[in-house]
Amino acid sequence: MASERRVDVTENGNATVLVLVGSLRAASVNRQLAELAAESAPAGVQVTIFDRLGEVPFYNEDIDGPTAPEPAQALREAGAHADAVLVVTPEYNGSVPGVLKNAIDWLSRPFGDGAIKGKPLAVVGAAHGRYGGVWAHDETRKSFGLAGARVVEDLELSLPTAELGDRHPRENAEVTARLRDIVGKLLAETD
Template sequence: MTNVLALVGSLRAASINRKLAEAAAHHAPEGIELTTFDGIVELPFYNEDIDGDTPPAAAVEFRAAIDAADALLLITPEYNGTIPAVLKNALDWASRPFGASPLSGKPLAVIGSAFGQYGGVWAHDDARKAAGIAGAKVLEDVKVAIPQSVVRFAETHPREDAEVTQLVQGALSALAEAADEEPTAA
């Protein structure tokens, strides 16, 4: 079983990206279990002064969830041309301690949907960049950007969309394959 941890960049309960996470969990291929971690909203803004011997409980829980996962799936909209602050903050917490973080070497893919005509590609590019610098093994070839989300999903849930189903299954399969690969010797 491959355990994939999803982080959703939108905090809104009815967000299309939250629904996209639900679709991914619902349609996960056999042998893959996807769990969404909602606790990123509890993380304080990253500050090295509070990340010492006794980091905040929310950070400890978050890092443990990443450590227990085989791979991560970031599902994000685009806010003002980039990733939401809550997701960037989560990546900052996940990246520490530098070089020995639970994110280090962990397969990670970025997908999402946005209202605009490009589906949030700038945010996805920025999320991949930040996650890679933070130490994740970013799957650069996994690109799922679903445009016109408000219109496309006005009357249907993403899990009922055949194209979405195929796209999320492909992303999850790629993560599972990357998680199964032996780490390369440095």
């Protein structure tokens, strides 16, 4: 069973960012971007990558409620305890990966009072093609906004994977700086 991976940037991190990765593949560029966001986060920030999206069952109102499946409860708890949310996602067939859409559905309930209600949220990621997943990122922002998150529209990074070549994103100083800046600005949006 996978578990949450916590990345403490400082010993006494006082701000928390929940990271949701829209790709389940262990070696995906988007997972690497999520890890880089954790590694390069500003001082005083605790970044948690929720690694259990693959365990969360498809949303079904019949199984929701006080006895919702444990992975869904864990996702909601992670959302509730975060100060902000960073979504790192590829684009699948021009849209949001199913695993991420499912997470949005679970986080949006109970309707009007979901776990991420009012929390600042940014969407970034990488994808094949020259636009770097911009369609999926736009759709993800829209869905999370409808789910109650406070989407920070001007925090964007849609990276064409060709720009990285065979290198890890951390080998690109510009990408590292942009992710650090996005996490810092995201936290500046917290109440």
